[in-house]
Amino acid sequence: MSAGIISTGKYIPKTKITNDVVSRKLKISKKIILEKTGIKTRYFASKKESLSYMAVQAAKQAIRRSNVTKDSINLVICCNFEAEYKFPCLASKIVKDLNLNNCGSFDINANCTGFQIGLTLACEKIEFDKSINNILVVGSALQSKYLDWSIPENSIYFGDGSGAAIVSRVPKGFGLLASDIITDSKAYEDVRLVGSGNLLPAKFYNSRNKNKFLYDMNGLETWKQVVVNQPKIIRSVLNKAKIKLNQVDLFIFHQANKNLLNYLSSKFKLSKNKTYTTVERHGNTADASIAITLNEALLAKKIKKGSLVLISGVGAGFVFGASLFKWY
Numbered sequence: 001m002s003a004g005i006i007s008t009g010k011y012i013p014k015t016k017i018t019n020d021v022v023s024r025k026l027k028i029s030k031k032i033i034l035e036k037t038g039i040k041t042r043y044f045a046s047k048k049e050s051l052s053y054m055a056v057q058a059a060k061q062a063i064r065r066s067n068v069t070k071d072s073i074n075l076v077i078c079c080n081f082e083a084e085y086k087f088p089c090l091a092s093k094i095v096k097d098l099n100l101n102n103c104g105s106f107d108i109n110a111n112c113t114g115f116q117i118g119l120t121l122a123c124e125k126i127e128f129d130k131s132i133n134n135i136l137v138v139g140s141a142l143q144s145k146y147l148d149w150s151i152p153e154n155s156i157y158f159g160d161g162s163g164a165a166i167v168s169r170v171p172k173g174f175g176l177l178a179s180d181i182i183t184d185s186k187a188y189e190d191v192r193l194v195g196s197g198n199l200l201p202a203k204f205y206n207s208r209n210k211n212k213f214l215y216d217m218n219g220l221e222t223w224k225q226v227v228v229n230q231p232k233i234i235r236s237v238l239n240k241a242k243i244k245l246n247q248v249d250l251f252i253f254h255q256a257n258k259n260l261l262n263y264l265s266s267k268f269k270l271s272k273n274k275t276y277t278t279v280e281r282h283g284n285t286a287d288a289s290i291a292i293t294l295n296e297a298l299l300a301k302k303i304k305k306g307s308l309v310l311i312s313g314v315g316a317g318f319v320f321g322a323s324l325f326k327w328y
Helices: 020-027 030-037 051-065 092-098 109-127 219-241 258-267 286-297
Strands: 001-009 015-018 042-046 077-079 106-108 134-141 161-170 176-183 250-253 310-315 319-326
Touching: 001 051, 001 109, 001 286, 015 020, 020 030, 020 134, 030 042, 030 258, 030 310, 051 092, 051 134, 051 161, 077 092, 077 109, 092 106, 106 109, 109 134, 109 161, 109 176, 109 310, 109 319, 134 286, 161 286, 161 319, 176 219, 219 310, 219 319, 250 258, 250 286, 286 310
Parallel strands: 001 176, 077 106, 077 134, 250 310
Antiparallel strands: 001 161, 015 042, 134 161, 176 319, 310 319
């Protein structure tokens, strides 16, 4: 037996943020926003829609769509850049809220490629440990609290949301075929959230350093990193699996912005039916981005049994990952 994804779920918050809203906040035109990002709408969580609430709603949907009961879930892996507390981990809160029994849990922080890495870890864990049959992997992001509305680059792209998947045993030949992770740390400082970290604890927050507690991103450096390293990691995984690029049925990329996705598609000479995007509707949802996009691609019937699906992301640091699945 192998391990693969058997179901997915998502949760999108209720409050729609249009480019009209962003335009008023930033005092730039809607046309510039759309040209720069390709994003038309994004959604922000309300006070009632906590990080764990969104995660649990996506998880419940994934469980309902699977053939497994919640009590047969052996492990929860949560992919996020923050928990609701500094500790304990968000995965433990999901276990609590779902009332799971005899279930392990942990968080991973790899930012926008976290969900891809979480899926890979889940598959490898199931293949290695015969006592584990079902793993819930959740990607959840509540970014609206950290946006710096004085700088377009640090606010224009982002939305909130959550996605989830159940990873289980599947017949041999299906599921995860290959994966890889690389890190290019030269641009370590170029996408970051400094405040509340060990070097600047929350108790030192004041009116002079408040921007340190918000997103800080160098968009040009992000672009440079992606155009070099994401093709590299994708080719590495295809080589490992001995699969040619044109054999892949669907590519699911981290939804950073539409222009970057268009570049990647053109770089690989991918036709429109070889990719699926959600960034236009949901913006960049960080750790939830790949999970939400995978869920919507399945609902749109872009994936069927036997499809080769390549999932690839990039996270701050910069961490690049890719995984190739044969769908069951």
